[in-house]
Amino acid sequence: MTEAQVINPAMPGNRVLRFTAFLFGGVAYLTFLFTILYAIGFVSGLVVPKAIDTGANSGIFEAIIVNLALMSLFAVQHSVMARKSFKHWWTQFIPKSVERSTYVLCASLTLLLLFWQWSPMPAVIWSIQEPEMAMVIATLSFVGWVIVFTSTFLINHFELFGLHQVANNLVAREMPPPVFRTPFFYRFVRHPIYLGFIIAFWAAPTMSAGHLLFAAVTTAYIFVGIMLEERDLVGMFGDEYRRYRERVSMLFPWYKRS
Numbered sequence: 001m002t003e004a005q006v007i008n009p010a011m012p013g014n015r016v017l018r019f020t021a022f023l024f025g026g027v028a029y030l031t032f033l034f035t036i037l038y039a040i041g042f043v044s045g046l047v048v049p050k051a052i053d054t055g056a057n058s059g060i061f062e063a064i065i066v067n068l069a070l071m072s073l074f075a076v077q078h079s080v081m082a083r084k085s086f087k088h089w090w091t092q093f094i095p096k097s098v099e100r101s102t103y104v105l106c107a108s109l110t111l112l113l114l115f116w117q118w119s120p121m122p123a124v125i126w127s128i129q130e131p132e133m134a135m136v137i138a139t140l141s142f143v144g145w146v147i148v149f150t151s152t153f154l155i156n157h158f159e160l161f162g163l164h165q166v167a168n169n170l171v172a173r174e175m176p177p178p179v180f181r182t183p184f185f186y187r188f189v190r191h192p193i194y195l196g197f198i199i200a201f202w203a204a205p206t207m208s209a210g211h212l213l214f215a216a217v218t219t220a221y222i223f224v225g226i227m228l229e230e231r232d233l234v235g236m237f238g239d240e241y242r243r244y245r246e247r248v249s250m251l252f253p254w255y256k257r258s
């Protein structure tokens, strides 16, 4: 970008860049939507062509190695690209306005790779035989997904997934500074999105070995993610976040422990 383009946002060349960034943000957002909807089908075994318990069987050890590698790839991408130092380095090469969209796109593609390459481990760990009880558990998993979606809107859905950034950039408006929010679920737990994922992954009427591995590793990753995220949140919001941490539970409303 030339100096003239930075100074004069109304220049035609600059408008093309802004519009391209906006389109990129839109594509990243649609990819995310597809990925999260696919994730619901992948975990529940409904609708999608390749779910957590379907696909060609390989040996158990091979399946464990492949699945751990896929989950580690996602964990590394997702936590490294979320750090301030990475963003600082990365935005030397890409415009700041598309940094979040790039993150969202990379996370979605890494997850789609996981869904595609996942090796099923079909051994049954538990299976609820009673149909009513199985239905209750399946509904609970769905409630987990609803908590995830609702919570993204409670803090700022469009900023979390990069659309706010590219829309503001399109009209040459600066992004407002990050706002600390504690509405609704956030009054009871500090991480309702992660709690929603945990519920969605563990509430399975039939739990296979592969599903159990997925639920256990993602839950462990969520705890590591929380540690890193809270360090950043303290850096961003200081004492306000420290006081919030003292007052509100991390994941389970009835269990207050930082």
Ligand SMILES: C[S@@+](CC[C@H](N)C(=O)[O-])C[C@H]1O[C@@H](n2cnc3c(N)ncnc32)[C@H](O)[C@@H]1O
Pocket: 151, 155, 160, 179, 180, 181, 182, 186, 190, 191, 192, 193, 194, 195, 229, 232, 233
């Ligand atoms: C994927 S969201 C997860 C949010 C939260 N950990 C949860 O589980 O609901 C991660 C982003 O949310 C932001 N965030 C987390 N808690 C927040 C809060 N109370 N208010 C505003 N932003 C928050 C973090 O800075 C980070 O950019």
